Amino acid sequence: MFIQQAYKGDNAAWKVIITTILTLAIFIANIFYVLFGDIDTEQMMDKVSNTIDNTNFLFFLNLSPFVFLLLLLFGLVVYLHERSLVSLTTARNKIDLKRVAFSFGLVFIVGIASFMVEYYLYPGMVVFNFKPMSFIVLVCISLLLFPFQIGFEEYLFRGYFMQQIGVVVKNRWFPLIATSVMFGLMHLANPEVAEMGGITMIFYIGTGLFLGIITLMDDGLELALGFHFANNFLAATLVTADYSALQTDSLFKYASQESDVSFYQILIPIMIVYPILLLVFAKKYKWRNWKEKLAGRVPSIEETTVEVYTE
Template sequence: MFIEQAYKGKNDWWRVAITTAVSTGIFILNFIVFLIMPAEQLEETYESMKEMPNSLGLIVNLAPFAFLIGALFLLVFLLHERSILSLTTSRTKIDFKRIGFSLLLVTIVTVVGFAISYFNDASNIVWNFKPVPFAIMVFISLLLFPCQIGFEEYLFRGFLMQQIGIVVRNRWFPLVVTSVVFGMFHSANPEVAEMGYGAMGFYIGTGLLLGIMTLMDEGMELALGFHLGNNLLAAWLVTADYSALQTDAMFRYSGQENAADTLSEMLLGIAITYPVILLILAKKYRWTGWREKLTGKISKPITPPDATFSPDL
């Protein structure tokens, strides 16, 4: 099963500590700066980021993830002597059809949800499409968003979920912990400053959704596809002044909306759509044994599978 894939590599505490420190260092530093920086200075920082050209801001925000995912893969491969396949899935190969289906599903749900909202009340939404900036933004996002979402998924739903799971020997604890930490590491996003800590519910809820997908499907493919589709649509479809990334999206919120109302809509949206998404995936992939897969115990194999390290990435 997925969490047990960690037994295929070396899990000495110092190896795990090094990989965790290197991988999470940028998040921890960002979180500390967010906590200690005065509110006025934090606001100035957000405003200076908004003054950057959108395409440049996208590159500055996303480019570091290309190095981070490379570092994570190298550490897992060299330090833990594990294949990247074992970090991704319990299947014999990565199922790219699952990635594609999940990406398509979140795209449909997002576009339909936006269309309903737009036709119900478009007073706060304005047409923002500019062909050349939009094309540049699409190119940059297709190049760098896979690095960003890949790093977050391989870190939280992959490495940390597996390592925590084999330590505590159950499935529910790593699911909850990685989801909460995933939310905390997004606390410095401008959305949280604009809408308050209630916005953390969106990130933690999304982390739970992605974690449930991973455990029920015994692999990260569905989480990878969902996360990529969600972030691409967030960049391409609509932007707002309080967004973490300022993009040349097709639409822009005018800034007249009430932050509390926006937060309520976000939380209500995930409370409705996320269970529906899970039901669709459960039906398609015939998920069974929910209690065991989400809360069951982890047992160390008597003979670790694939004990001989293979350089197969």
């Protein structure tokens, strides 16, 4: 049902190409610049930090372009593709904000619990970094701008691309894999990739795969939006590192300036945390028929009448 929502709009190839180019151009250029340009990511970050000595202002500058990008994507979907934002979000008759809230709350609790366990096992790994006024401003910026940042990524990859690729190839497994890889590649220019190596791409692609699975199983973006918001909010406000893409005055900071993240630390969320979250979501929302939902065929527009459903 979710992928078939694309049939509610005009999917002319030239419109898809224009939307893709306009929404991805800045990221593709950034990746090429990092991969083929003669630059040092760490030196570039240090230069920016020295030029702009206010972490909250720098954080604001990093997130603010996503306001334009999300509004651009929405405008292209509504006016170019002539379809509603509800159809881009969910197969239900309206966006289920309770699902967003439940996912956010669950991931927030799991994230805090995971950090407490890590802090107990490795107490010297992080240091307390609380700066009251700066932290309050950080929280406000996060609550204001993260919805645009995570909204753009989810609506573009799990929404627009998932649906457009699905109605072309007429199956579900290929758009699931393709959008997960695309999501990972979009983070290729992140400084932590340069610091920790290609191993981090396992995490990004694995996370994209997890978000794609819950989108297809639930026939909507709501759970993915809640997860992504909670994850990024905690990454910015709870604990950060000098090599992270998010340079903030968080509550805690990793003591070492060098990354010593192991292969197993990358695998823990993918192999343990994400499956647990899947089980919780599946139990709560009574997911069934996993094989068909994740790998089944997508009927053509002539074979089906696209409808919405309620729960």
